[in-house]
Amino acid sequence: MLLPLTLLFFSWGSSQVHAAQGNESCSTSTQRLQLGTYQFTSDCDTMWWCNSSNICDWKGCRRDEFPFGYWENATIPEGCPRGSFCPDEEDSCQPLLAVGSPCQLNRDDECEAPPDFQDLADNTGLGRNVNGSVCLNNVCMWANVTLGLPCAVENVPYTVYTQDTEFIDIVSRDNCRLGLYCDASQKVCMQMKELGESCQADKECQSFNCLATGVCGKPADTPSHVAFWVYIICGIAIFGGSA
Template sequence: MLPPLVLPLTLLYSLLAAPAVLAGDVPWLQACNPAHQKLQEGTYQFQTDCDAMTYCASNSTCALRGCRSDDFPFGYSSNVTIPDKCPKGMFCPDEQDSCQTLLSVGSACQFNRDDECEGPPNFKELADTTGFGLNVNGSICLNNVCMWANVTVGLPCVVQNTAYTAYGPDGEFVDIVSRGNCKVGLYCDAQQLVCVQTKAIGETCDADKECSTYNCLADGTCGRTTDTPVKVGVWVYIVVAICIFGGMIGTLIALYFVHRKDRTAEHEKRLQYWREQNAFRQNILQMQETARHSLMSYTPGGSPRSSQMIPSEDSVGPMTHGANKASALRYYVSDDGSQMDDRSDEDLMMRKRDPNPGRF
């Protein structure tokens, strides 16, 4: 297989050599130059001054096209009626001006327009059915001349090598396409110029045309066709299924442990908070109990020092007969079992025992 030739400056040179007026933008009935009609370098696409719906007529004006080669032509507006395709026995040239009769063998044809040439009587036998575009109805246009693709093994043949500009990850490169007038299943050797049998998969090759699959691999052997579907064994499906389900189960297990770790951390936080609150509650209860015992020690008869603490008459309020002679401290037990004092500081008053009860 021919090595790719990188052409990084091809596009730049083509832009510099392009005319000032952009090709393909002249509308209907406007002036054009038939001399500007050519094949674009690298792609060999037909170029003209006129737009996609017109062609440059002999009177140097753009006229509406009279035929089309494609089922879905490019460049037509949705509200425009596209021209019809040519009937059987006729073809539409690159200019797409009007349908013309098929050309006989030896007639001049346009580049790679195999459909312009008339087929041989045994066209059904010679027609290409591989889908590689080797010929059309057994006829082929080589070097702009109509021929029949009917040359057999060992006989002289005609070859045409065309360099196309292709694009890849590393930039531009040249893709050489070689065609010949050999029968389907044969190729025209460029060195000997005779028809040779195509090679099977796995045999050594130098170009795509040498392989029956039209695919010469980079290692120099014929490979399968590029559109061949890849078939894998049943074990591949089993391994893939195991990997998928294993990944799902592994993900679920990993999520379980991660979430369990988070739950454990949250549980520890809540438990620590409960312990702190419980400790605070016990401290408060202990403080209340201590305060109760401390205040009880200052009640009458509760301490020897109580007899010495005799307040003055101004500081002692009048005693009421309905006063409770028991301790002045009043407690109640809350719902949670803690003892709460419902008196304010002003309610806690030390009272003197009257030595003569009943006297005014």
């Protein structure tokens, strides 16, 4: 299931109100992930991080290619070079973490890649892993568990906001190889299902789309094809209405 990135845009603006700026006091004890969106936040404004002296300091690295919240003409920190990562605090680049090391929520990019990362990496854009590495339950793992073997799973409930309401979207991730998923009850890797097969969650389907009817449907981004006769009827209606 795709991570609800729109949540980050929603929470970013609300989390920056009355934030401290450079050289102002802050508290590292208040650093946290926002409930529902899990966006990292602190007492400091977007451009600063709270250092060990509880003072807002200029950030030493950036996570995003196009970071938000910087002043116009401000000097934006550099991204981290290969073999390192920028943590949520964005204080400085850190070396990649070995398997079994603690990592931050949904930060697969913090973990060292396996030797066969080319075979394990998810290049679909669905966010299943980064270079074959995955951070589950705040521990670095490799997404290399094969069919029928025990696996780890992490279910995170995100709050999704719409114009009129809000609802919970549970994002489930695991350390199974591509083409497999970690069954929630048995905790073993199982084969992903094809169109029309019964399912209980998006992750079970090759299309990552488990319909409300309980079967795997086409991918959610599948283009809709309109029959040619529909164009003919529309054309007749347009010309008839303008006559």
